Every structure is written in structure tokens, then in C-alpha cells.
Amino acid sequence: MSNIENRHPGKFSFHMLMMVLAGFTVFGPEMAAARQSAVSEVTFAKDVLPIMQRACQQCHRAGSVAPMSLLTYEEVRPWARAIRDKTAQREMPPWFIERNVGVRRFKEDASLSDEEIATIGQWVDAGAPRGNPGDAPAPIELAALDDWRIGSPEWIVELPEEQLIGAVDADRWLDIWADSGFAEDRYIKAVETKPSPGGHRVVHHVATSMRWEDENGEEGGGFLNEYAMGKNGDIFPDGTGRLIKAGTQIRFNMHYSSVGEEIVDRTRVGFQLYPKGYIPDRVLISRHVGDSFDTLDIPAGADNVRSDGYYVLPEPTQVTGFQPHMHIRGKRMCVEAIHPNGTIETLSCTGHNFGWHIVYNYADEVAPLLPAGTILHVIGWHDNTASNRYNPDPKNWVGFGNRSIDDMSFAWMSFFHMPEEIYEEKLVRRKRMSSE
Numbered sequence: 283m284s285n286i287e288n289r290h291p292g293k294f295s296f297h298m299l300m301m302v303l304a305g306f307t308v309f310g311p312e313m314a315a316a317r318q319s320a321v322s323e324v325t326f327a328k329d330v331l332p333i334m335q336r337a338c339q340q341c342h343r344a345g346s347v348a349p350m351s352l353l354t355y356e357e358v359r360p361w362a363r364a365i366r367d368k369t370a371q372r373e374m375p376p377w378f379i380e381r382n383v384g385v386r387r388f389k390e391d392a393s394l395s396d397e398e399i400a401t402i403g404q405w406v407d408a409g410a411p412r413g414n415p416g417d418a419p420a421p422i423e424l425a426a427l428d429d430w431r432i433g434s435p436e437w438i439v440e441l442p443e444e445q446l447i448g449a450v451d452a453d454r455w456l457d458i459w460a461d462s463g464f465a466e467d468r469y470i471k472a473v474e475t476k477p478s479p480g481g482h483r484v485v486h487h488v489a490t491s492m493r494w495e496d497e498n499g500e501e502g503g504g505f506l507n508e509y510a511m512g513k514n515g516d517i518f519p520d521g522t523g524r525l526i527k528a529g530t531q532i533r534f535n536m537h538y539s540s541v542g543e544e545i546v547d548r549t550r551v552g553f554q555l556y557p558k559g560y561i562p563d564r565v566l567i568s569r570h571v572g573d574s575f576d577t578l579d580i581p582a583g584a585d586n587v588r589s590d591g592y593y594v595l596p597e598p599t600q601v602t603g604f605q606p607h608m609h610i611r612g613k614r615m616c617v618e619a620i621h622p623n624g625t626i627e628t629l630s631c632t633g634h635n636f637g638w639h640i641v642y643n644y645a646d647e648v649a650p651l652l653p654a655g656t657i658l659h660v661i662g663w664h665d666n667t668a669s670n671r672y673n674p675d676p677k678n679w680v681g682f683g684n685r686s687i688d689d690m691s692f693a694w695m696s697f698f699h700m701p702e703e704i705y706e707e708k709l710v711r712r713k714r715m716s717s718e
């Protein structure tokens with residue numbers, strides 16, 4: 283008997299089905315309602331659209347560099363699975379800071395919370411329902427792509443020539459130099475880098491920096507500003523500024539990607555300035571920290587190759603931001619502060635993705651406050667295996683060099699120094715704030 287049943291699983295299923303149906307007639311309406319509400323709990327209109335508005339739409343809209351627009355349900359629906367995967371892996375939005383170490387609060391942090399990622403996952407797993415359109419928030423106002431966020435600049439420096447990006451060119455990373463035209467030293471109050479009108483579609487990112495030679499023939503300079511879709515310019519707090527010296531050359535580090543159409547760009551950087559002769563109380567410095575010129579030694583095919591670099595802070599310092607600088611094989615970077623009393627404090631660790639260059643600016647209340655004599659220790663890790671998708675050749679040894687097929691490891695750190703008494707006052711204020 284049991285033998286026959288086994289050979290006719292269909293019959294068994296039929297019994298099961300009858301039982302389920304019987305159950306359904308008894309508990310049916312309630313169960314169905316419960317299931318319905320579980321399914322409709324997470325909807326696009328109520329739960330997912332607000333996340334898209336906050337963290338995705340400034341890039342994912344018509345005319346921008348991102349491959350698709352994510353403004354409406356119709357636009358988002360076909361991408362639901364890709365969105366679930368990219369957000370779960372924290373590849374989108376691009377923001378690679380490790381969340382469990384170091385400073386946790388940043389300016390302009392578009393990254394998703396664990397809850398938001400879970401919400402997107404539940405929504406996709408439930409079949410990506412639209413929900414009740416009445417639950418949807420009003421569309422957000424997205425700033426026009428051509429607006430200067432710092433206001434109309436007093437001074438603009440453009441690329442020396444237009445760049446023509448073909449319909450199907452490979453991605454291009456270029457360093458282009460331009461003369462700033464500054465005839466005297468000035469302090470910058472605000473700075474913003476922007477593609478020219480229409481260029482937004484092909485400009486993936488731009489980082490601008492300065493190089494000058496001072497009276498004694500010493501080279502100086504530093505980071506200026508970074509453009510990536512959705513970023514504001516930098517407006518420095520009152521009394522804070524960055525020096526640009528007479529005769530400065532400006533470097534535009536460009537990443538162009540084609541969009542299937544020929545497009546012309548002439549990216550520019552705009553400035554607001556303090557009056558001539560004015561010297562702000564706090565001069566913002568951006569410099570290389572922890573270069574490992576001699577020690578960078580990345581064997582063929584090796585992963586997690588570590589290098590170390592150091593920089594001693596000569597005066598009390600507030601660190602305002604940092605950006606890892608590595609090339610194609612860069613994988614991860616940590617910065618720690620070794621205090622003169624021997625305490626070691628991790629400031630930040632971040633993944634590195636050659637496709638994105640992100641500046642992480644610390645929120646003012648938590649920006650690291652460090653005594654004179656602190657050693658900033660920068661630790662880089664490189665991946666020279668084939669699983670690094672940017673790696674052109676895992677069979678090559680790689681060392682320090684300027685070409686992107688060579689590599690580097692240092693952090694651009696931005697900070698300002700202050701006199702000892704101000705540092706002490708700030709420390710006291712911090713302690714009071716954290717005990718409240």
C-alpha cells in the first residue's frame with residue numbers, strides 16, 4: 283500500500299491539496315488578509331521612493347552620468363534586482379567608508395542605513411509592488427545641472443581646450459593642466475568644479491588640484507575640489523580659507539565615460555575669494571599624507587599587499603577630511619592617529635574603487651582633533667589579482683609611479699592648525715558635548 287503511494291506521488295499531493303483547501307475554507311479569509319498585508323507592507327510609493335529621492339536621484343536622472351533614470355516607478359521597476367544587489371553590496375550609492383570603525387559622521391553622506399537596505403531587499407523579494415500612489419512623497423526639486431552652487435563665481439579657470447568624447451570611446455582618465463591666471467596670492471572662500479553645459483553626461487568625475495613654486499623655488503599646492511554628479515561645491519566656514527598663490531597651475535584629473543553619443547566638454551573650476559590682502563584665521567591645508575614611495579612593492583598575482591606611510595603633525599590640528607589616493611590595484615586604506623601619549627586612534631578605513639574618487643569630509647562636531655606631535659599613519663592594501671576588475675595584467679610586478687598602471691598609496695588629508703590655547707578650548711567643548 284505505502285509502496286503504491288510512493289510510486290504515485292501525485293495522489294499524495296492531491297491529499298495534501300485537499301487538506302490545504304480545507305484549511306483555506308476554514309481559515310481562508312483571515313489568512314489571506316494577513317498574507318496580503320505582509321506582502322503590501324513594503325511598497326514603492328511609501329517606502330522605496332523616499333530612499334531613491336534622498337540617495338539616488340541627483341545622479342540617476344536624464345542628462346546625468348548614471349546609466350538610467352530612477353525618478354518614477356516605471357523607471358525603477360525594471361532595475362529592481364540590480365538595485366537590490368548593488369545596494370546590498372554597498373556599491374551604490376558610491377560611498378566606501380567602513381561603518382564599524384573610526385569617525386561615523388560625515389558631511390553629505392548619501393550612504394544607506396542597514397534598515398534602508400533591508401527595506402529595498404524586502405520590497406524586491408515581495409515582487410516590487412507599486413503600492414498606493416497616494417502614499418508617495420511629492421517629487422523632490424533637483425538642482426539644475428548647470429547651476430553653480432557657490433553662486434556666480436568671481437573667477438573661472440577652464441580646461442585649455444574642449445574635449446571631444448566619442449560615442450563609444452573607452453573610459454579615459456586624463457590629467458590636464460591649466461594656468462590659473464592669478465597674478466597675486468589670494469585666499470579662497472568657496473570653490474566648485476563643473477563640466478560645461480551639456481558635458482555632465484560624460485564627466486564621471488573631476489578632481490582639481492594646484493601646483494605652484496614659491497619665492498624660494500619650493501613646490502607647493504594641494505587639493506582644490508572634486509566634482510562628481512550630485513556634489514556641491516566647497517564653501518568654507520567664515521574665517522577659513524585656502525591659499526592660491528600667484529602663478530598657480532591647476533590640474534584637472536578627469537574621468538570621462540562615453541554615452542553612445544558624441545559630446546563636447548570643457549570643464550571649469552570657479553572661485554569666490556576673500557578680499558585682496560585678507561588672511562583668514564584658519565588656513566586650510568590639503569596635502570599628501572603617508573606616501574609610500576620606496577616601500578610600495580606589489581608582487582604579481584598577490585592580494586592584500588600592505589604598505590605604510592607616516593606624517594607628523596607639527597601643530598595642534600583639526601582634520602576636516604580625507605580621500606584615499608591609489609591607482610588601479612588599490613583596494614583599501616586606513617588612517618590612524620598615533621598620539622604623543624601612545625594612544626592609537628583609527629580615524630577611518632575605506633574601500634577603494636578606481637572608478638570613483640570620493641572625498642570624505644568629517645562632520646564638524648566629530649572631526650578629529652589632534653595634539654601637536656601626533657603621527658598620522660596611513661595603511662594601504664593593494665589587490666594585484668585577476669579578481670580586481672580594473673587590473674589590466676595580474677602577471678606584472680607593480681611599484682610606485684605616476685602612470686595609472688603603476689601604483690601609489692597616500693591619503694589626501696585636509697586640515698587646519700591652531701594655537702595650543704584654542705586646541706585646549708576645543709577639547710573641553712568636545713568633552714562637554716559628549717558627556718551631555
Ligand code: HEC
Nearest residue numbers: 337338341347348349364365368374375376510511512637
Ligand atoms: C554619485 C552618483 C550616483 C549616485 C548617488 C547613485 N548612483 Fe547608481 N550609478 C551611478 C553611475 C555613474 C553608474 C554607472 C556605473 C558606475 O560608474 O559605477 C551607476 C550604476 C548603478 C547601477 C548599475 C546599473 C547597471 O548598468 O547595471 C545600479 C543598479 C544603480 N546605480 C543604482 C543606484 C541606486 C539604487 C542608488 C541610490 C540608492 C544609486 N545608484 C546612487 C551613479 C550614482
